[in-house]
Amino acid sequence: MVMAKQRESNIELLRLVVMAFIVLHHFIFHGLGQYRFLSFGKTPLLSSSQIDYALIVDSFLIAAVDVFILISGYFAIKLKASGFVKLFSVVSFFAMIGFCNYLYTNGLQGGVIGSIGRIAQRGIFVISNKTYWFIQYYFILMFLSSPINKYVEVATKKSLLTTILILLFVNVYLGWMQDVTFVTDGYNLTNFIMLYLIGRYLKIYYHKHIARKYDLLLFAGSSTITAILAVVLHRSGIDTYRVFCYNSPFVLISAISLFMLFTKIQYRSNVINYLAASCLSIYLMQEGGIHCYGQVRELYLQHGFTFNFWIGISLLFVLSMSIPLAVDKLRLLIFSHVENKVSQLLDKHIFKRFFE
16 A cells, blocks of 8 residues: 655744744834834833843844745745635735724725625735735746746756846845845845745755754844844944844845755645645735734733743634634634635636646
8 A cells, every 4th residue: 555645744844933023023123113213213112221131132033934935935836716716815804804894893895794894805815915915026027937947947047146146136136235226125025026036946955964053053143133233233222123134134144044955854744734824814914904013012011021921822822823824724624625616717718728
């Protein structure tokens, strides 16, 4: 009897780890008000020394978004109806429940009919929903993946590397260093395409000949440089925002080294694979407005950085990770059959005609 090959879990574990990084980053940024002390002129919630500690911690978390795009590039996005429908449906679902929560908190808008219309609008026009900036660019990257993958197939190693270097020049020099508007901070399609191509390059040409300890050292070193820059700028009264941009060379190095570290880990777990399949729901629920940033703030105001604060933060972190996963598993249980039917229709009438 031939045993079915179990899926490797190292990258699935990485998805959960970097999603945990994003949750903690949002705790710092939104809950403890990092957005206030990134730009001077706004009253910070924390003391000056506490701000330094927050900046140091966030320096080791900020690479998470870049890692997700590297993963997509490493495995190459295959634009299929099933993948598009699965992404669309999960984003649509959490966009609608997020807006329902907004209406529950702030009251109906335009009466019952008007509110239902607004909810439906959020669920249908997910690509143009500015709430999910990451999703907007990821959908575009998904649509562009076919021509990008075809280019990678025919490009030589030198040609692919040259393309990546050009994009690095655009993103890092023009965007991060020179503050050119359309690539200023890494929140853009150009940075996504560059990271995707780096992921493809690592998959095709990198043969894991560097030991894991060096990947770990590189991640720690580049994150430490980010931390030092952030603290020095903060103490000098200079805006620290650019240090945490997704096109910062040190953030990029942190992302690549962390990603390569996990590619070298041999690990299998059905539980990890099961949970990681729904990890996007964690981001979607938080960004959709169902979060506990207010509770994080209240914990700090009541307890400071005491034992009670850390116990409370730990509980909020577990809830922020587990509730979206549970909700998404319930969503799949109810709607997976519908997703499959819609995928089959789109595959037959659209995707096989235009994307193959």
